[in-house]
Amino acid sequence: xxxxxxxxxxxLFASGTYLMLQRNILKLVLGLSLIGHGANxxxxxxxxxxxxxxxxxxxDESMPFVDPIPQALVLTAIVIGFAALAFLLxxxxxxxxxxxxxxxxxxxxxxx
Amino acid sequence: xxxxxxxxxxxxxxxxxxxxxxxxxLRGHQLPGGGFIAGLMTSAGFVMIYxxxxxxxxxxxxxxxxxxxxxxxxxxLSFLTGLAGLFVGGYFLKSGVAHVEMPLIHxxxxxxxxxxxxxxxYLVVCGVCVSLMTLLGExx
Amino acid sequence: xxxxxxxxxxxxxxxAILLLLLRFQPMARRIVIGLSSLLIVAVNISLxxxxxxxxxxxxxxxxxAAPYGIILVGDLFSGxxxxxxxxxxxxxxxxxxxxxKTDAQKALFHALFFFLWAGTNGSFLTGDIFNLFVxxxxxxxxxxxxxTMLGExxxxxxxxxxxxxxxLSSALFLVAVGGIYAFAGTLNMADLxxxxxxxxxxxxxxxxxxLFIGVFGLKAALMPMHFWLPDVHSSAPTPISAMLSGILxxxxxxxxxxxxxxxxxxxxxxxxxFILTLACITMFVGAMGAVAxxxxxxxxxxxxxxxxxxxxxxxxxxxxxxxxxxxxxxxSHGIIKASLFLAAGVLKKMRGTxxxxxxxxxxxxxxxxxxxxxxxxxxxxxxxxxxxxxxKFQLIKAGLDGAFYLPVAVxxxxxxxxxxxxIQAWQKICLHTQEKAPENPLxxxxxxxxxxxxxxxxxxxxxxxxxIDLANAASExxxxxxxxxxxxxxxx
Numbered sequence: 001x002x003x004x005x006x007x008x009x010x011x012l013f014a015s016g017t018y019l020m021l022q023r024n025i026l027k028l029v030l031g032l033s034l035i036g037h038g039a040n041x042x043x044x045x046x047x048x049x050x051x052x053x054x055x056x057x058x059x060d061e062s063m064p065f066v067d068p069i070p071q072a073l074v075l076t077a078i079v080i081g082f083a084a085l086a087f088l089l090x091x092x093x094x095x096x097x098x099x100x101x102x103x104x105x106x107x108x109x110x111x112x
Numbered sequence: 113x114x115x116x117x118x119x120x121x122x123x124x125x126x127x128x129x130x131x132x133x134x135x136x137x138l139r140g141h142q143l144p145g146g147g148f149i150a151g152l153m154t155s156a157g158f159v160m161i162y163x164x165x166x167x168x169x170x171x172x173x174x175x176x177x178x179x180x181x182x183x184x185x186x187x188x189l190s191f192l193t194g195l196a197g198l199f200v201g202g203y204f205l206k207s208g209v210a211h212v213e214m215p216l217i218h219x220x221x222x223x224x225x226x227x228x229x230x231x232x233x234y235l236v237v238c239g240v241c242v243s244l245m246t247l248l249g250e251x252x
Numbered sequence: 253x254x255x256x257x258x259x260x261x262x263x264x265x266x267x268a269i270l271l272l273l274l275r276f277q278p279m280a281r282r283i284v285i286g287l288s289s290l291l292i293v294a295v296n297i298s299l300x301x302x303x304x305x306x307x308x309x310x311x312x313x314x315x316x317a318a319p320y321g322i323i324l325v326g327d328l329f330s331g332x333x334x335x336x337x338x339x340x341x342x343x344x345x346x347x348x349x350x351x352x353k354t355d356a357q358k359a360l361f362h363a364l365f366f367f368l369w370a371g372t373n374g375s376f377l378t379g380d381i382f383n384l385f386v387x388x389x390x391x392x393x394x395x396x397x398x399x400t401m402l403g404e405x406x407x408x409x410x411x412x413x414x415x416x417x418x419x420l421s422s423a424l425f426l427v428a429v430g431g432i433y434a435f436a437g438t439l440n441m442a443d444l445x446x447x448x449x450x451x452x453x454x455x456x457x458x459x460x461x462x463l464f465i466g467v468f469g470l471k472a473a474l475m476p477m478h479f480w481l482p483d484v485h486s487s488a489p490t491p492i493s494a495m496l497s498g499i500l501x502x503x504x505x506x507x508x509x510x511x512x513x514x515x516x517x518x519x520x521x522x523x524x525x526f527i528l529t530l531a532c533i534t535m536f537v538g539a540m541g542a543v544a545x546x547x548x549x550x551x552x553x554x555x556x557x558x559x560x561x562x563x564x565x566x567x568x569x570x571x572x573x574x575x576x577x578x579x580x581x582x583x584s585h586g587i588i589k590a591s592l593f594l595a596a597g598v599l600k601k602m603r604g605t606x607x608x609x610x611x612x613x614x615x616x617x618x619x620x621x622x623x624x625x626x627x628x629x630x631x632x633x634x635x636x637x638x639x640x641x642x643x644k645f646q647l648i649k650a651g652l653d654g655a656f657y658l659p660v661a662v663x664x665x666x667x668x669x670x671x672x673x674x675i676q677a678w679q680k681i682c683l684h685t686q687e688k689a690p691e692n693p694l695x696x697x698x699x700x701x702x703x704x705x706x707x708x709x710x711x712x713x714x715x716x717x718x719x720i721d722l723a724n725a726a727s728e729x730x731x732x733x734x735x736x737x738x739x740x741x742x743x744x
Contacts, residue, residue, distance in 0.1 A: 025412070032419040039423035039430075046434035057143070070433060073382055077426050079148060080389045081419070086244055087396050088415045093248065095408055107409060184272035191269050195262070203315040204258045 005045045012038030025092045025102045029085065036081040040074050047071065115164075122164040129157040137234050138227075147230035151237025158242045162249065172246045179239045179246070186235025193229040256302060257311035257324050259295045260334055260373040263288055268366035275359045282349075285362055289342050292369070296338045300331035304722070308729070308739035310379065318741050319443040325379035325740055328726035329579060333376045333499070333506060336583050339708070340498040340590045341369050343701035344491035347594055350697035351490055351601065360401055361489075368394035368495065375503050379740055381432070382439045384507060385425050388471070391500065392418045398492045399484060410483040417480045421470040428463035431456060432515075442740035445514045445733055452518035461516045461523065465508065472504030474564060475534040478557045482541065485553035486606070490597025493549065497556040498590035502582050505563055509575070512567070513730040514737075520570045528568035532662045535561030539669040547606045548596045551677055552589065555632065558666060559585050565663060566647050569654050576727035577646035580720050584631070584643040584712055591705030592628040595621070598698045599681065602690040608677060612686025618694050620703070622682045627706040629678045631713070633671035639712035646720060 012034050019031030047067030053060060055068035095107055133153035140146030161170050197206035207226045214221050267288040274280050303309055303326050311324040326334075345365065352358050371390030378384050396418070400411040433439060435456050436447040448457055466477070473481040485496050512520060538558025545551045563585070566578025598621060599614075600606055615622050631640035644667060651660040712719060729735055 020416075028412075028416060032416060032423075035423045036419060039426035042427045043430040043433075046430040067437075069439070070430070073426075073429070073433075075148070076382075076386060077422070080386070080393075080422065083393060084389075084396070084415060084419055084422070087393070088412070088419070090244070090248060091400060091408055091411050091415065094403075095412070098405065098408070107412075180275070181273070184269065184275075188269045188273060191266060195266075197314070198255060198258075198262075201315060203312060204255070204262065205314040207314065 005041065009038050009041050009045070012041065023104050025095065025104055025107070028104065029088050029092060032088070033081070033085050036077075036085070040077055040081075043070050043074050043077065119164045122160045126157040126160045129160070130154050133157070137230065140230055141222075141224050141227050147233030148237055151234045152241065154234075154238045155241030155245070158238075159245055162245060167246065167249060172242070173250075176243060176246055179243045181239075183236045183239030183243070186232045186237075186239060188232075189235065190229050190232030193225055193232065196225065254302075254309075255311070256295065256299050257309050257326050257377065258313065260292065260299065260377060261324075261370050263292050263295065264366045264370035264373065268363050268370060271359070271363040271366060275363075278355050278358070281359065281362065285345060288366075289338075289345055293338045293342060296331075296334040296373075299326060300328075300335050303328055303331045304725075308735055310739045319438050319440045322383045323379040323440060323442075323740050324377045325442075325736065326377055327736060327739075328722070328729050329506070329509070330376040332579065332583065332722065332726055333502065334373055336502075336586050337369070337372050337376070337499045340495060340586060340705075341365075341372075343590065343594065343705055344494050347494070347597070347698060347701045348489075348491040350695050351597060357401065361398065364394045364398050364401075365491075368398065372499060372503060376506060379441050380439050381441055381444065382429055385422070385429065388425070388503070388507075389422060391503065392422075395492070395496070395500070399488045402489055404487070406483075406487040410480075410487040413480045414484045417470060421467050424463055424470075425467045428460050428467060431460045431463065435460070440740065441510070441514055442737040445517070445737055446741070448515055449518070452516070457516070458519065458522065461511070461519050464511055464516075465523070465527075468504045468507040468511075469530075470504070472501050472508065472564075473534075473557050473560055474504075475530050475537060475561070478534065478538070478560075481557055482550055482553040485556060485593075486547065486549040490593060490600065493553075493597070494590040494593040497552065497593055498586040501556065501560060502563075502586060505560070505567070505578075505582065508564075509567055509578075509730065512570075513575075514733050517733055524568055524570055527564060528656065528659050531561045531564035531568050532659050533561070534558070534564065535662060535666045537561075539666045539673070542673045543669060545673075546608055548599065548608050548611075548677055548681065549593070549606045551608075551673055552592055552596060555670065555673070556589060558670065559589070559632075561666075562644070562647060562663060565659050566650065568659070569650055569656060571650060571654050572724065572727050572731050573650035573653055574647075575730055576720070576724035577643070577650045579723040579726050580646055580716075581643040583719065583723065584639040584709065587705050587712065588628055588631045588640060588709045591624070591702055591709060592632065594698070594702045594705065595625050595628060598694065598702060601698060602692050602694060603688075604691060608680040610686075610688070611681045612684040614682040617690065618699075621694065621699060624699070624702050624706040625678060625682065627710055629674040631706075631709045633674050634667050635671075637713045639709050639716060642713060642716040642720065 016031045016034030016038060019027045019034065022028070047070030052064045052066035055065045096102055099107060101107065133150040136145040136153060137147060137150035140150065162172065167173060194205045198204045201208055207224065210223045212221050212223060267284060270284055271281055274284065309326045313322045313324060348361060349358070352361055368391060371387050371394060374387035375384055375391065378387055396411060396415055399414060400407050432444065436444050438444055438447060451457060470477040485493050488496060535558050538554050538561060542551045542554035542558060545554060563578050563581050566574045566581055596606065599611055603610055627638065631638035634640045634644040648660050648663060
């Protein structure tokens with residue numbers, strides 16, 4: 001597990017960056033969402049201790065807890081990311097209806 | 113989408129989803145659950161209806177005002193809970209708990225102001241998600 | 253315990269919710285907006301006076317004590333920014349009534365506008381790094397909607413750019429918060445300052461500081477991250493352009509100042525050359541961009557980039573005088589730039605375009621507009637006795653005192669360019685002859701906020717001494733982080 005989380009974060013950020021560099025606007029949206037997930041995993045891992053049990057509800061007093069704060073933070077971050085992504089999707093849909101294209105370069109070309 | 117299987121399943125599943133979401137909302141104070149997931153689950157029920165029957169059957173468009181007031185009212189409810197904390201508890205967002213002996217069943221029930229806040233969150237999430245879906249699905 | 257500190261967030265938030273509920277009652281909305289705007293101004297000014305008299309204030313939301321709950325903190329710097337924000341916001345609100353056409357637009361606009369206001373005030377007041385993130389997101393989310401609500405193609409394109417920028421910067425912000433939380437185990441900024449102090453030169457701390465510069469620099473449009481600003485600021489509805497350039501890019505600047513004067517105090521010397529270099533490049537690139545534009549709002553937007561460079565130069569000196577100059581620069585530039593953007597909106601209403609070649613003859617059409625515009629131009633160009641002269645003078649004096657000759661030289665050269673592109677724009681719009689008559693007559697209601705802000709800039713020039721003293725006091729407070737830490741952690 002100690003190695004797994006950094007790997008997951010790395011893969012999420014790398015694939016997100018790759019997708020963001022594509023010209024399709026939908027891939028941009030997906031890439032941004034992957035990067036957002038990567039950031040959430042970073043935040044979760046900041047409070048993670050190997051064999052800790054569930055915070056607050058854990059029954060065994062002698063076992064260490066997982067820090068609950070990053071989990072609360074991640075919940076907030078997920079909600080915010082969800083809203084922003086929904087907005088970006090609506091905008092891309094709007095662009096697609098107006099301009100009949102998903103190519104970022106073409107969207108930029110048709111100004112005015 | 114015009115699939116008989118999906119329509120039949122929707123009839124059974126979406127009421128269960130919505131009732132289960134209320135259960136999630138109410139248990140959220142002490143156990144996993146809460147306003148946000150409950151709201152998402154309720155709107156998932158609406159999404160199923162929308163996908164199976166289109167926007168005519170439930171008439172989402174004409175009810176858009178209902179969902180509008182649902183989320184602005186939810187926002188107001190959550191805000192007022194915070195304000196109540198300021199006036200009663202002395203700090204903005206101060207939460208309080210009351211233990212009330214229920215009549216007839218003789219159980220001690222716990223009422224927390226945080227639960228009211230959560231109901232506000234539930235209304236916001238549900239209203240926003242359904243409005244968003246209606247807007248996105250428009251003029252296809 | 254006084255609730256004054258939480259009111260600048262509560263009143264706009266409550267107003268926004270009330271406006272959502274009153275969507276179909278235009279008259280009631282008008283009254284609510286008027287009353288609560290005045291209330292916010294009164295609260296913000298009395299908060300500034302209280303901070304000035306009694307020192308740094310703190311407030312525990314939810315009644316939770318310092319390192320655990322979210323603490324709101326008001327020091328002089330945040331007080332100043334709150335007042336600046338409310339001056340610009342009131343003008344923008346008044347302007348929007350005449351600027352927007354339909355009532356449906358107004359309903360949406362004003363509700364979002366008050367959410368934006370609440371978020372801005374919240375970012376200035378919060379003492380918790382994650383709460384800062386949440387406030388930033390409130391600001392950004394309202395801006396996304398306000399930018400694209402009129403639905404012009406240019407705005408949608410700018411919206412996609414802005415949201416991509418916003419999502420990326422929030423992801424980086426989260427990574428930075430995760431890093432600092434893993435290191436110090438707290439999110440309260442005062443507590444972080446205490447816990448990080450002994451490990452200031454740990455590599456992780458430097459990495460997190462660098463990430464924060466990236467995140468906040470993206471919001472403040474520091475040089476390599478300025479690409480989104482000209483599009484967004486020039487295509488937004490005019491009252492929002494004024495808010496964006498006047499106060500919202502300063503939110504990013506505020507955050508950088510706050511973390512470098514509180515959490516990463518010992519890294520100041522470490523990052524000095526870096527920040528100064530970026531500042532110089534930002535100044536230069538922004539001015540060069542502005543010279544090349546033909547669209548008035550784009551000129552102003554590029555000029556904002558350039559002016560952000562000046563502010564960062566003041567920060568980069570990391571001296572009391574430099575920071576004081578930067579704070580005065582923030583105040584003065586906010587007012588002037590808001591006035592200029594609102595003036596540009598007046599022109600847009602008249603001819604439906606911002607291309608400067610399409611405009612002209614304003615001297616004959618409206619001498620008053622010409623005068624207000626000229627005040628703005630002279631102030632931003634730094635001609636005495638306007639406030640713009642004092643803001644540049646203070647900055648350059650601080651630079652010479654600290655023996656930073658190269659940045660000062662760049663600043664002086666760039667200010668010549670500033671004067672050049674502004675005078676050129678003014679001349680094209682006001683003096684050149686233009687055969688085509690304007691499509692719409694000039695709306696006097698639109699001129700009121702332009703005039704108020706322009707005169708304020710002038711007054712700030714004539715009576716600059718008390719404001720400069722206030723800015724210097726704020727800067728001194730920033731350089732004694734113990735005061736802040738004691739205000740948060742001390743009296744429980």
